[in-house]
Amino acid sequence: MSSSEGPKSEFKIEQSGRQLKKAEVDFMRLIEQQNLQRVQKLQRQRKNNKLTGIALGGTVLGIYLYSMFSVKQEKFLDDFEEPVKLEVENKALTLPTFSSTMASTTKISKALTSTGVRLPPLPTIRDLVKLYQLRAIKQLSQNFLMDERLTDKIVRAAGNIRDHYVLEVGPGPGGITRSIIRQNPRHLVVVEKDRRFMPSMEMLAEVAQPFMRMDIVQGDILDYRIENAFPDCSQHDWMDGKRAPVHLIGNLPFAISTRLLINWLRDMSLRTGAWSYGRASLTLTFQKEVAERIVAPILSDQRCRLSVMNQIWSKPELRFMISGRAFVPKPEVDVGVVTIVPLRTPLTQVHFDTVEKVIRHIFSMRQKYCRRCVSNLYPPAGREELTELTFKKASVDPLARSFQLSVDECLRLVEAYDELSREHPEIVGYDYRAPKAKGGLLNEEEAGGEIRVVER
Numbered sequence: 344m345s346s347s348e349g350p351k352s353e354f355k356i357e358q359s360g361r362q363l364k365k366a367e368v369d370f371m372r373l374i375e376q377q378n379l380q381r382v383q384k385l386q387r388q389r390k391n392n393k394l395t396g397i398a399l400g401g402t403v404l405g406i407y408l409y410s411m412f413s414v415k416q417e418k419f420l421d422d423f424e425e426p427v428k429l430e431v432e433n434k435a436l437t438l439p440t441f442s443s444t445m446a447s448t449t450k451i452s453k454a455l456t457s458t459g460v461r462l463p464p465l466p467t468i469r470d471l472v473k474l475y476q477l478r479a480i481k482q483l484s485q486n487f488l489m490d491e492r493l494t495d496k497i498v499r500a501a502g503n504i505r506d507h508y509v510l511e512v513g514p515g516p517g518g519i520t521r522s523i524i525r526q527n528p529r530h531l532v533v534v535e536k537d538r539r540f541m542p543s544m545e546m547l548a549e550v551a552q553p554f555m556r557m558d559i560v561q562g563d564i565l566d567y568r569i570e571n572a573f574p575d576c577s578q579h580d581w582m583d584g585k586r587a588p589v590h591l592i593g594n595l596p597f598a599i600s601t602r603l604l605i606n607w608l609r610d611m612s613l614r615t616g617a618w619s620y621g622r623a624s625l626t627l628t629f630q631k632e633v634a635e636r637i638v639a640p641i642l643s644d645q646r647c648r649l650s651v652m653n654q655i656w657s658k659p660e661l662r663f664m665i666s667g668r669a670f671v672p673k674p675e676v677d678v679g680v681v682t683i684v685p686l687r688t689p690l691t692q693v694h695f696d697t698v699e700k701v702i703r704h705i706f707s708m709r710q711k712y713c714r715r716c717v718s719n720l721y722p723p724a725g726r727e728e729l730t731e732l733t734f735k736k737a738s739v740d741p742l743a744r745s746f747q748l749s750v751d752e753c754l755r756l757v758e759a760y761d762e763l764s765r766e767h768p769e770i771v772g773y774d775y776r777a778p779k780a781k782g783g784l785l786n787e788e789e790a791g792g793e794i795r796v797v798e799r
């Protein structure tokens with residue numbers, strides 16, 4: 344039988360019922376096994392190909408999303424490319440902005456500053472942000488100010504700081520810090536919570552060292568004891584007409600700005616903390632609406648607890664506004680720069696905590712008669728009589744609304760309450776909202792750092 348006739352004869356063998364030889368069966372098994380192995384191998388390859396495809400797709404998508412994010416960040420930084428023209432010692436001098444390249448930084452530092460001090464070469468703020476990959480952390484309300492004209496303007500609003508003592512809150516990458524250093528204070532303390540900014544602060548301290556003392560504190564400003572910051576600053580008489588040479592300056596983290604301000608007003612009233620040195624002044628940024636509230640006069644839409652509390656102990660002034668566009672990343676709001684100088688004679692001698700309690704109650708319901716708000720100071724038993732007595736003692740119209748009250752009228756209510764609480768000590772600890780949140784009104788921090796929520 345020739346080989347070309349193989350299959351035909353095999354068919355015949357089957358038909359004829361011939362048994363397969365063992366060798367033939369083994370051969371067929373071998374072929375079958377090889378086929379099976381090939382199929383399994385192909386299946387494995389297909390699975391691997393699929394996984395590789397997914398991994399490649401994921402990587403490409405990741406790169407795409409990262410580029411979009413980077414482009415977004417870059418877009419903000421690109422706003423600062425324009426060179427700035429500054430008048431220095433009556434000569435128009437073109438200085439590169441903070442956003443210039445490393446190479447051009449030498450020009451910044453070699454240029455004369457307004458005090459005639461020369462700074463050695465420094466990387467720009469923009470370069471530092473890039474170098475340390477300083478992505479803003481929302482929880483720490485990080486919005487950086489990189490425009491030198493604006494940081495200089497903020498520091499100028501503080502008045503003369505040459506040879507003075509300055510505490511900067513939240514220096515971040517150091518924009519305002521540089522403007523402060525150029526004004527040649529005697530001693531600068533910076534308090535920053537975020538450790539990522541320490542290298543840039545250390546670099547600035549090294550640069551500043553020949554001209555002044557600079558201390559870096561890594562920590563929370565809410566815990567920092569300012570009375571220990573300037574050991575060689577002597578006490579200045581509160582009444583001698585001059586302000587103490589102590590300044591608190593900062594582009595404040597929005598999330599804690601009202602809390603900080605109320606804490607500082609308390610220190611101001613008790614002459615502790617920064618005010619243990621004398622009449623120290625504040626130059627601070629706030630969310631625009633908060634800034635407007637701090638300075639709001641009687642009858643104004645913005646009039647609130649913050650307005651009256653500030654105006655009892657200080658003279659707050661809204662100096663200028665900064666567009667949100669000037670910050671990186673851009674916040675959803677504009678920003679107001681406020682200076683706060685303590686009054687030589689505060690408008691009351693009543694303890695801060697009592698004043699704060701009564702003013703908080705007066706402004707707790709803007710649209711209600713203030714009689715209703717004040718009544719909540721008293722426990723239900725005796726509430727009516729005590730409320731009536733308070734308004735009578737204070738000679739204030741109980742049907743006025745809180746924003747219609749002058750600071751003086753508010754203080755007369757405070758004094759009436761203070762007098763009554765000495766006569767009836769049982770009312771002192773009463774809190775109509777207990778056991779609800781202490782401090783009561785929702786502030787930015789309690790609202791999770793959402794800067795749209797402002798305290799009234």
Ligand SMILES: C[S@@+](CC[C@H](N)C(=O)[O-])C[C@H]1O[C@@H](n2cnc3c(N)ncnc32)[C@H](O)[C@@H]1O
Pocket residue numbers: 483484485486487488489512513514515516517518519534535536537562563564565593594595596597599
């Ligand atoms: C609005 S940024 C200002 C940064 C910088 N001064 C500028 O103008 O570019 C607020 C800064 O305060 C810092 N910060 C936030 N909470 C703080 C706290 N409790 N104590 C100290 N610093 C804080 C943030 O890390 C951030 O650097």
